[in-house]
Amino acid sequence: MAENDVVVIAERVVGGHPDVTFELLGKAKEIASALGGEVHCLVVGSPEGHECLGASDHLHLVEGEHLWPYNPHAWESAVSALLTQIKPRLVLASTGTVGIDLCGALAAQSGSMLASYVVDLSVEGSTLMAVAQLYGGKLMAECDLGDGPAFVTAIPGSFASQATRVDGVANATSHAHEAAEVRMRHVALTEPEKTGVDITSEELLVSVGRGIGSQSNIDLAQELAEVLGAGLSASRPVIDQGWLPKAHQVGKSGKKVKPKIYLALGISGAPEHLEGMRQAELIIACNTDATAPIFEVAHYGTTADLFDLVPEILDLIGG
Amino acid sequence: MKIVVAMRQIADLVEELEVDASGADIDREFVKFVSNEWDEAALEEALCLKEAHGGEVVVVGVDDVDFDQTLFGALAKGADRAVKLDCGFEGWMPTAVRAEILARWLREESFDLVLTGVQAADDLDGQLAGVLGARLGLPHAAVVVGLEPDGSGFKVTQELGGGVTLTSHATGPLVLGIQAARQAPRYVPISRIRQAMSAGGIEVVEVEAPSARAPKVTRLFAPEAKGRAEMLGDKPSEVAARIVELIRAKGVSVS
Secondary structure, eight states: OGGGOEEEEOOOSSSSOOHHHHHHHHHHHHHHHHHTOOEEEEEESOOTTGGGBTTSSEEEEEEOTTOSSOOHHHHHHHHHHHHHHHOOSEEEEESSHHHHHHHHHHHHHHTOEEEEEEEEEEEETTEEEEEEEEGGGTEEEEEEOTTSOEEEEEOTTSSOOGGGOBOOOSSEEEEEOOOSOOOEEEEEEEOOOOOSOOGGGOSEEEEEOGGGOSGGGHHHHHHHHHHHTOEEEEOHHHHHTTSSOGGGBBSTTSBOOOOSEEEEESOOOOHHHHHHHTTOSEEEEEOSOTTOTHHHHOSEEEOSOHHHHHHHHHHHHTO | OEEEEEOOEEEOTTSOOOBOTTSSSBOTTSOOEEEOHHHHHHHHHHHHHHHHHOOEEEEEEEOOTTHHHHHHHHHHHTOSEEEEEEOOOOSOOOHHHHHHHHHHHHTTSOOSEEEEESOOTTOTTOOHHHHHHHHHTOOEEEEEEEEEEETTEEEEEEEEETTEEEEEEEOSSEEEEESOOSSOOOOOOHHHHHHHHHHOOEEEEEOOOOOOOOOEEEEEEOOOOSSOOEEOOSOHHHHHHHHHHHHHHTTOOOO
């Protein structure tokens, strides 16, 4: 029954299919099974690498002008056309650029329910229930998405991924999409610059967040990094303020790091940041807010003020 | 070029957030509300575009706690108009409702760009730019980090994650969710905000709150402390000693 089917939007825009697509396929199978429906996966633009998406019951390969490289306007038109045919109960994507670009608009156009920042999803009777992470991860919202069509964007890393990396696609369909009117055209896709700064290769990272307060205070963290022989990294607010170059950014829009030790100074731990550093072997967090989400992933924590703590560490190590 | 910046208030995340008696919303009585930081980036980008290319910046939003402060701040920074859409709504407003209120107002205005923050910390039912774009039938893009007029349209750069960026040419009008402006939001002295306040100048438009489909929050709660950190106390000298010990125990050589 199509009205119980679940659609996953594959979000490959460069390189291979991202982990989150497999996480969503796993959750899609679980939900479809509970509803008595099937799983569809939509691959838009380039079919390259689609063979590993065999966990879906139906794979839809959509090609057409302006669909590759990624084009938000053209993808919206292509996905909308296919959803009109499939008429699924649930559409899954991630709370990343592609998911944000598409899901809000498609849900609004179709009058469907939408939940963002979802970390858990289940079926109760005929109702979809979601748990979403709000207020920068400080609170969770359990919510009822009703028994009609819904879109869900999930935070990457919320569901397991490996079991759904299945080679071999049994049921693939090709679709040619011609957009009626394309008001966005591709200009350039740019990979990160090689700057010589490589925070992913450091064993020890001193990482600063909004709590560092100002550009001049970066010097204190820099001094600590130098004394410890560590790399210096930062969360998004520090980069957005222009206090450190982009190459130093850890998180969803920066780099994923796995150092032996991650010393987080004045970082609250927004979900986008945690995505980039939660796999560090040892995380030590310093934040004056005892409720900061960073303490949920850190192994050790302190609410001491970083401006008191850092000089003490420098004293001990001979700074 | 006329740029509309959609702004809103959000609970200050620096403060402790408590759940109210209903169990489904934050306790709004004791929380401080501040301007959404991504909307401030959108305002900054709009002001930079105006300074570089001329034009008009209009700030608009649905009335909320202390929203006048945000609007006066925007006027003090250089916005030309500030518009408050008043519908008497209280509590958590779904994006679908906010987008419809803004769309109704925008349909009566001419504009080249609508800029807003890429997200807000409580936009459970979706981020504003996409929902608003769809309601207006306009192209839209999220996570925008670069914006320039380009011939008859705009060159828009989005972050795609992992440091990859995508630049597209878009024909306006369009709606963009701004992740970061070309520079950090400007500081405005309190004296300038006071001047803006004494000059008045906020246009108030009475509107109706439409109904919209949105998730029904059944329970709002603090995340379970699963992997809660072992706390090292808060005495700097003792904490510093423990941190150095932990680093050395991990086999990382420190000088």
